[in-house]
Amino acid sequence: MQISKRMKVYSKKIKLSITAIAILFICNACFNDLDTVPIDPDEVTSEVVYDNPAAYRQVLAKVYAGLALSGQQGPSGQADIAGIDEGFGQYLRALWYHQEFPTEEAVVGWADQTIKDFHEQDWDANDVFISAFYSRIFYQIPLANEFLRETTDEKLSSRNVDENLKSEIQGYRAEVRFLRALSYWHALDHFRNVPFITEANEVGAFFPEQIEAKELFDYLVSELTEIMSELPPARMNEYGRTDQGAAWMLLAKLYLNAEVYTGESKYTECVEACNKVMEGGYTLEPEYQHLFLADNHVTNEFIFPIVFDGVNTRTWGGMTFIIRAGIGGNMPALESGVESGWGGTRTTSGLVNKFPSVVGTGGGGLIVSPAEGMEYPFVYIPGSYQGWDPADNTTILSSINDDGNYEGYVYFPEDGGQFKVTPEPSWAINYGDTDEDGIMEVNGRNIQVGEKGMYRVTFNINDLSYSLTKTEWGLIGSATSGGWDNDLDMEYDAEDGSFVIITALNTGDIKFRANDEWDIDFGDTGADALLDAGGENIKIERGGVYEIRLYLDHPDYTYSIASSSSDSRAIFYTDGQNLEIEDIGQFTEGYAVTKFKNVDRFGNSGSDIGFPDTDFPLFRLADTYLMYAEAVLRGGTGGDMNTALELVNRVVTRAYQEEAAAIPMSELNLDFILDERARELFWECHRRTDLVRFGQFTNGDYVWPWKGGVPEGRAVDSKFDVYPIPTSDITANPKLRQNSGY
């Protein structure tokens, strides 16, 4: 071995240092290393997070954001819940799926997992979307509980929180309790008997007890009552945050549906709660569409909105979903303020048919157009009313049977108007009636009529006899407010050359008749828009305000029906879309809905064309009005029918922008309310609850396209009135029992 002395000197040092290093490391590395805490400044432990007083407001914001966002990163990332696509699992989107897809208000063409089961009403307890919504609700509740646990007096005092902040936090606590109650209401409404946890339950492994619907209902009522005084008065909190108005509204919702939840009705309490809401100083937004635009935060109608922002509050759920999923086909997405659509959601004829007319975008327009009649042999009828021009064939007398018997209607705008008859467009041969004996003679004197007006003129060229009958026209029938007994008078519109009436009609029949008698009346046999004397009744398919015109200048006589002042809520996109749905997978089948847009009331796009600024109206005043009326109709006391009618007509007349659209007391009934709720509140997450309350969600009396998975619609098992508790939770928590039928 040839190791030098130098090496040996080193040797001891190295030996020593190795030993030293080893011992040092081992001790140093002692077991304290294992007590790590997060080193990322974005992540802090519960023990220190509240050292920063701003944290309380930030955690409060998270509880609110639980309704709008899917996680800590927008539009996706760091998801709150797992097991589902992050966008699908967003609270509002999940709520929307559960409230809208199973009803006539919405279908979706996507092939996502079990999404089609909603509209077919054949979901089961393993459904991933149901599980996602349930998870969302039961994410929100522990989130609220955590805040309440961390803000007890004890905890605040131990952290030396100053008194101002302390009292502010008291208010936060009430808001958080409201938000928890809101989610529990969603749990009650969709799932009935659910696990029950409060801030008393710490985070950890345990099995929550299942609460019965009745008990949960009572808890929610007492909880909301308890926090009422701690919440700011209605409209007195910051925009986006909750107040007494929202709490009363939630109570009203609970009471209105109490019978469904508990078997015991609470309509009087509902009326009272609605009154409390209405005392809050909310007002209806003058224009309906403005409620659903990018600047809808300026409205005074919202009681509780979910707030979105194109830059700061981004999600693939929420309003992004509601607007973008509803755009497809050849729809110009930019007109809705978004860069592109997702080609998913449309509506069925079940909703569309609740509106009087939906031709063209935005509603309104002709339902029946005047028809071109046949050509018949005719004679000219020059006169004072048209400047004595024998070549003018605007108004003529025609012989429909080509037997020399001519007939026509001539409007004389002045008293004492005169006319003659010529078979050719010249004066070469002309007939008058010199002796006023009812028989004309060649070159006879001008024939004179009496008062101005529309005259039916007949003329027989064989014996030159003629007749003049002044006619006053009216509209009659079951669809009119006069029924079959009294007709509604029509006005002559000289410019258009037609009789016209604008009136509200119900579903039913109409005819035209002259002079309040059945001597001259027109119906429309064959519904070809050509009038037939004594013909069949004309059908009015759905109620609404109509403009009806009668054209008598030229046979065949014809008429038009237009919805004059249309229901401004019928915001559908119809170009390239079929009303009826044969294949749910095709976006172009079913009308598209453009109620919600990411443009403001001046037409400017929102701050980002990917993510809307539009806020979602979870609670708004028009809903309160309709709830009030419904509660009164259902026997609630503390309110009255006149108020109910007035409130409902505020909603209706706003929709039509027309006082005439107001309904009479006779029409204010529960069926009207259910339909009106669809017209006013569609796509706003109310429909399933409404249909269940009216007993029409699963039964066969009321069906819509593809209800039960068949094109014509059918009844389904009543178990679908309530969603199943997801099997995944039944498996995770042995204390839960499944809802009946699943």
Next chain:
Amino acid sequence: MKKLKESSFFILLCLCLSANFVYAQKDISGIIKDQVTGESLIGANVIIEGTGQGTSTDIDGKFSISNVPENANLIISYAGYADQIVSVANQSYFEITMSAGEILDEVVVIGYGTIKKDDATGAIQSVSAKDFNKGSISGAQELLAGKIAGVNITTNSGAPGDGAVIRIRGGSSLSASNDPLIVIDGVPIDNGGINGARNVLNFVNPSDIESFSVLKDASATAIYGSRASNGVILITTKKGSVTDKFRLGYTGNFAISNRIGEIDVFDANEFRALIGERFASDHPSQAILGSANTDWQDAIYETAFGHDHNVSLSGAIKDFLPYRASLGYTDKQGILLGDKFQRTTASLNLSPSFFSNTLQVNISSKAMFTNNTFADRGAIGSAVRFDPTQEILDSESEYGGYFTWVDATSGFPNSLAPTNPLALLNLKEDGSDVKRYITNATFDYRMPFLKALRANLNVGYDYAEGKGKTFIPANASFAFDSQNGGGTDNIYDQTKKNELLEFYLNYNKEIKSGTTLDLLAGYSWQHFFFEDSFRSSNLAGTPEQTVEGENSGELYLLSIYGRANLTLFDKLLLTGTLRRDASSRFSPDNRWGLFPAGAIAYKLVDNDKGTLNNLKVRLGYGITGQQEIGSYYVYQARYLSGFENAQYQFGDEFIQTLRPEGYDSDIKWEETTTYNLGLDFGILSNRISGSIDLYQRETKDLLNFIRVPAGTNLTNFIQTNIGNLENKGIEISLNTIPIQSKELTWEFNINMAANQNEITKLTATDDPSFLGVPTGFIAGGIGNTIQIHSVGQAASSFFVYEQVYDEEGIPVEGLFVDRNNDGVVNSSDLYHFENPAADITFGFYSNVAWKKFDLSFAGRANIGNYVYNNVASDQASYSGLFHPTLYLSNALSNIRETDFENPQYLSDHFIQEASFLRIDYISLSYQLSNVLKNIKDLRLSFTVQNPILITNYTGVDPELFSGIDNTIYPRTRSFVFGINANF
């Protein structure tokens, strides 16, 4: 003195044992030959036992050493041959013959040491350089593919430098990692990967690797305790040896790669005909049909070139400082246009000894620099979909001159339509730079006062850094934004720093002949740290469109471990292991886990000269743990800040939210109990040898990402300990030498493994109506899954509807079997149908050496693996051809077979058997000796990689770890010319 092995480590060990020169000395010389062929062996090592002295044989196989004591023994070693020990005595000329193929005395690396293979008590298999896959290798894992029974390696794709999924005996976990622990030269590495890197193993240059040792059963892995549940792969890199003469080696290869297979879609004329047939002549689809004939799949791929060079230097400075240094450079193109992988590696290994060899130091340093250019893989799917009747370029297009489907009213790109694949490839710049350095030093000191005792200290440091950026110009249709200007300007980086300190004492004493006691006790401390950040933004850097984030975390692992090996009478082998591990992932109450293991082996036949040469039975039992889950702080109550784009508005103010995170304060180790029964044998002069292993692995308290009872936590899913999983299987390895003669040797190895995986428990309660946890996301729709983890089934079983077929065997669209006969077909009618894991896997390797030629091939076969053909399910329906927003999409030609109008994603029609046989390579090499001065030997080789694939699967490639075929980056066929020279 016991017989010693070729391993330099052992040589070093023995060097330190004694060095007294009492006897007379003389000069000796000799020649070393192959026993069978009689050829002289060049470069064989001849060492005087117990000293550092020695030499290696020259070109003629000759050696000479001076001043050799008469009582000394010579140890002769040569790679691939059994060592020989010859006593010097009074001889001065030695003619020594060595026999190849002897595997009996092979030494295998085990945790914290080495062991003679025939003394091993656990299921351990090793692969050394001579068995490595030839050809253009860029990832270390490729060297192992098919070589070891029960080790399945599935490359992710045909992209250069891409990683692979490695599974040893199936997966023992569900949501925790199923990757094996990889230990390189004693440093357990972080398997997590680095942002921007294609493959965690890229940092090792494959040509630096000496051997792999795979520990499969718990009795072998338990010494790694908490990280050992999925097996351990020990990688040993090449080192210099004290006996080495200076040696300069070069290996290089040049490869040309082509794609194999393509997805069969309609060509332009067929597509025009199809549109004509499906739609009326006035339908808008007719107006947008183009007149070009573009084969998009041809257009996006290219022939890829690659070359790879490695230079190594090794030797020893003054018999005291053995060294090896290497430098490697790899430059590989991908077949997808623009895809590129460049890597430079450097390694340095120094292994000096001090104090009469009592202190042995080993310093090992590895560095890697890779530069990746990523081609957008979205182009692969787009090329399948894109309308073949359109031109690639459109001079009127505002979007970089590429044909683009635009919205008819706005002229903006149609965001629903497929993106022009060439625009994706050419307009997007996406690249990364990744660096990694791993250095460790071991100090092994044999106590002078107690020779049987040695202390070993291992300190290591692993630094990795990945940086990348993505840039897309504003005129690219796929980053279009009319409002903010569009484009993409993203950057990200990540740094990881891991430190290791290990210290152990080893007492190894032969108490009497044939009875040895080997005791080991140690301590290990490891610290993992990472930090990363990203910024994603549009081109203008608009604040509203910019998102920035940072993240960091650290983890400590602490262990105390011990092992006792007792060999009795050279027959009975006993091993006991105990490891106590702590992880900072778990709370103080749960963080310590105890992992015991024991094994017993008995040599029924030991080196017998008869027909049956060796027979050993092994029985092992052990418990191992798992703690490798994503988060570092899962047991703690924490709050997480939100990003700026996820704020909530109060009044006019946007509030950054703080979210309380879900946590499980009781989370603890997952435990896997393994039973292993093994048999090793050698017959016919060990020309047939092998082993058979039967095993059963039960994992309990699975670290499972599973639903919490609603309302009990601040999340709905949490990583917690629920569920049990079982794997059982059999493995057979057979190494044979069917022909062994002077000029011709044929070696053939084959292995077979069958593994059965079953989930035995998944939830707190056993409700039979619980279907399981859906997994396996597919393309088409959003959130659709095709697989499920269910109790009583294999993990990731397919979960589908049973398709109804008409009399002609054509699937009836939308018609599925109402399996529960309740009158409706809904999700209750889904059923479990097969799974992606193969029932049986085979690997085989053959080498024929004839004179100076070597012909070898290796391959694998999987039997009974199933694949969901997502390409077909998503793109073979008529409804996709024309979109009302006015664009066309191509479809798969087999649309004619199903005639589906709408996609039927969940139909079992698309679950296809995907058994296959693949030859990984065929290689022919020729050894040229003495052709040039200064070149000791020169080997030329020609290799075809991936030459043969036999399968009935109708998609492009049946080998998919996930079992979901969704336009894979095609694996390539490569022709590789290689040179290997030693100077």
